Amino acid sequence: MSNARVVTMHYTLTDESGEVLDSSAGGEPLQYLEGAGNIIPGLEREVQKMQIGEKKKVKIQAAEAYGEKREDLVVTVQRTQFPADAKLKVGDRFRGGSDDHSPVFTVLSIEGEEITLDGNHPLAGKDLNFDVEVKEVRPATEEEVSHGHAHGPHGHHHH
Numbered sequence: 001m002s003n004a005r006v007v008t009m010h011y012t013l014t015d016e017s018g019e020v021l022d023s024s025a026g027g028e029p030l031q032y033l034e035g036a037g038n039i040i041p042g043l044e045r046e047v048q049k050m051q052i053g054e055k056k057k058v059k060i061q062a063a064e065a066y067g068e069k070r071e072d073l074v075v076t077v078q079r080t081q082f083p084a085d086a087k088l089k090v091g092d093r094f095r096g097g098s099d100d101h102s103p104v105f106t107v108l109s110i111e112g113e114e115i116t117l118d119g120n121h122p123l124a125g126k127d128l129n130f131d132v133e134v135k136e137v138r139p140a141t142e143e144e145v146s147h148g149h150a151h152g153p154h155g156h157h158h159h
């Protein structure tokens with residue numbers, strides 16, 4: 001029997017300047033399975049210390065959030081590596097492979113035939129602020145543990 005728990009919480013994510021980047025407010029709260037890497041490690045550790053009904057502001061350093069920016073993930077490739085009909089422009093984002101876990105690249109610049117791509121997460125290198133409210137904590141079911149994610153109140157569904 002596992003001791004894993006499923007946590008349900010509302011959160012609002014803001015960056016250093018206070019701009020809201022993401023929020024569950026007004027929608028379904030976020031549910032995650034502890035210890036399964038469902039959310040960023042720094043946030044999971046902070047929420048683990050909270051009680052049901054507790055509200056808290058937590059600041060997560062970049063290294064404990066989406067990691068520091070890695071220069072080796074910034075690469076320059078030739079336009080010929082893309083399909084001839086690909087319409088690329090700065091700011092475009094695309095997945096570098098066919099499965100859901102392939103890194104996402106952002107087009108940083110296009111100079112002639114050279115295209116510079118950034119494989120860092122858009123939030124890499126950023127310290128993040130979360131306003132968290134813990135709504136519910138319950139033991140995870142065997143099925144949730146074996147799937148590595150929480151199942152919502154409306155039964156079993158996958159994203």
Ligand SMILES: [Zn+2]
Nearest residue numbers: 147151156158
């Ligand atoms: Zn499942």
